[in-house]
Amino acid sequence: MTPSAYVAAAPAAQVNSGLAQLSDDLMIIAILVYAVALLAFTIELGYGRRRRTVAEAAEEAAPEFAGVAAAGRTTAAAGESATSAVAGAGAVTETGAAATGAPGASAASGRHGPADDAAGATHRAGAVGLAATVLGFLVHGGMVATRGLAVDRWPWGNMYEFVAAITLGAVGTFLVVAFRYRARYLGAFVLIPVLLALAINVRYLYVDAGPLVPALHSYWIAIHVTAAIIATGAFTVSGASTVMYLMADRAERKRAAGEAVKGVLGRLPGAALLDRLAHRTVVFGFPLWTFAVIAGAIWADEAWGRYWGWDPKEVWSFITWVVYAGYLHSRATAGWRGRKAAIVSLIGFACLLFNFFAVNILFSGLHSYGGV
């Protein structure tokens, strides 16, 4: 006589098996295309050449002003785009330099020099990787859409569909960041977990397309689950960026200590840049996650007779929320900025993953829609 009495029940609905089969095929194609993209990104990471930093470029063009001018411009451009940084530096020299000056964010953090804002090494393969990711994203989107059309409902009713949707959200967030901030250097670090998740999904979590249980018959599934999926996608990109930040930070510490930095570490973009990207994606994901939790509470109020009941899923959503809130605050707290905040962010991501995998599979609760 618990509400989960209804969990096992499901309605009659026709499944379009042709579309369902198409969806399964598209999943495999998407995985293959992503694998190509990952290979290309890995080549860029392994063999790419660091572009001259803006400071270097400006120094060649107008050595007498370069120090200040380029520093300011780097701030202006690096966050936005590497190419415009170079173009920007050109514009500065052309008009006589130093329209804007000074170090901005990078200098404010004290330890880092302007070069921290440098974008990572680039290679022609990176562009191929980005193109392949776009293609994979479209195929992946088609997979999710056909799955939904096959069963005539929102395609998030079980673990298999959740993983497909969350990875789609992660790749989508990555593409936005890649184009808007020229941050395709995140590619390998985003695609590795995405491919792992998709492989696990196809191998272990696959269930045939089917109808939903009555408890999920509500328009709130579109609101609550969609928000949670997009937020999870954003947090995934943030996690990838944070891991890269910790690596790049180590590289910079080594460099500062006079040690040589070789291999992938030496080709990473500046730590400050990665840190900002990680922060931006959390700033995007956190309000969405908050909204997802609140929408879930409203739905729970309608379906289960209370808006908050400390169901395991609710507990871990709350914990995830609290840890990411802690991350946002720690960035504004002396002694916590930088590495410590980054580790808090990774703990938040770990809680998110735990909430998704462990709570769905290991714990019995009202959110037992895992369908594994």
Added chain:
Amino acid sequence: MTQTTLRDIETRQDGGPRPAGLGPLGWLRWGWRQLTSMRTALILLFLLAVAAAPGSYLPQRGVDPGKVTAYFQQHKELAPILDRLSLFDVYSAPWFAAIYLLLFISLAGCVIPRLGQHTRALRARPPAAPRNLGRLPYHATFTVTDAPADVLAAARATLRGYRADGTETTVAAEKGYARETGNLLFHFALLALLLAVGAGAAFGYRGNVLLNEGSGFANTVAAYDRYIPGSLVGAGDLQPFSAHLEDFAATYVTEGRTRGQASSFTAKLRYRESPESPERPYDLRVNHPLEVDGARLYLLGHGYAPVFKVTDGNGEVPWDGPVPFLPRDQITYTSEGVVKAPDAGPDQLAFLGYFFPTSGKTADGKLTSTFPAPDDPTVTLLSFKGDLGLDAGVPQSVYAIEAKGLTKIGKSTTLRPGETLELPDGAGSITFTGYREWASLQITSDPGRTWALVAAVLAIAGLLPALTVRRRRVWVRARAGDGGRTVVEVGGLTKADGDGFAPEFDEITEGLRARLRAAPPSVGDKE
């Protein structure tokens, strides 16, 4: 005006070093500063996350008391120790309350002074221009032919949307107050959310009731099978509504892989808001609760209540009515229950029964149910006589019998509607006359829920500007330079954490120059 000044607005100061030789007041102040410091708030925040975790692993009384009992039986040694640490009531545990109350006191201690500061800042003028704009993180210098006064007028026009103030030679402008407004709104909304949740828990209640078709209940404590009141709710505070279950209907998938799964449940209710109000109908379904006078009725579950007529050894009828059986299997709805006839004589009678909505045979010939709908209802009964043990006054489950004091009589017998089982030795008989369906309802009253929703919505409304708006200041200074030209300096400042101000700053500078049809800029970066 330095960068740290802006930081102060955004960031809490950490509690200072431990003072030496302070009086009690000084210690108190030191303690308060420690509590309201960001570092303490962060630690409390992380403690809250850690403290919430065990409740997801260990069974909780507030969620499922049955599982707690089972845990006690499985872990006889460990469970009492965990219980002493309130680990089966994590979210009402004193240590959990201590963490969140300290956190919220810390929060209040931080945001209330900030509210005062921000109110003053909202009315204050932007701070005067620093002497050396060239030292600001964003700055530009160029010369124009326009007079300084015209430059400043143009600067004000360019800085539309900024709050601007100025002197004869400078314009000071500031924008992005919404960041702190949103920040404060978010944190005050969280405080309000806590109050709403607390008020709802104290003044609300929830309870479960099981209704057979054709029966009803009035909203009183006595009517509930399980009743959990808030600490400030009295028995007289319950809303005086009543409800009656006319009919329960479920439909099931009849074909394919999902055969037997339910596709819909509807409980047809009639209800009155109060004994005087008119009776209204309502179709209660999952995800569609009924709201009456601030309380909400939810459809929780359903099952079958076979109807039995029991005749005892004296020829009397101690029981004639439906007996709710609990479903043991969600797909076939094979249900289990007991019929107790304590008023039977000379011996008390009891029956342990199974109800099969659509009876069928398993491969090895056992009776089972093949479908959850009542297509071929059948019961099997095992009969007992003796002492039910009810007279001792010890409460018993209505779904189980105490075997002690009872003797099994006869064999397990299968009955279809209308059939009667005659008990051996003239002990009596039992007739399976038919069945009804039952629905279990949950009734909740939470006067804080609307306020909790309002607070949550305000929190999101505050969160967006708090995270996305950038607070920035721009100063423009114009002074007469060489050769009748005017030297224009523009300086910008933003929170150190924020980046991406550069394009906006460039736009302002370029906009101002375009407005002034500026001559090519000078190279004056260093003054």
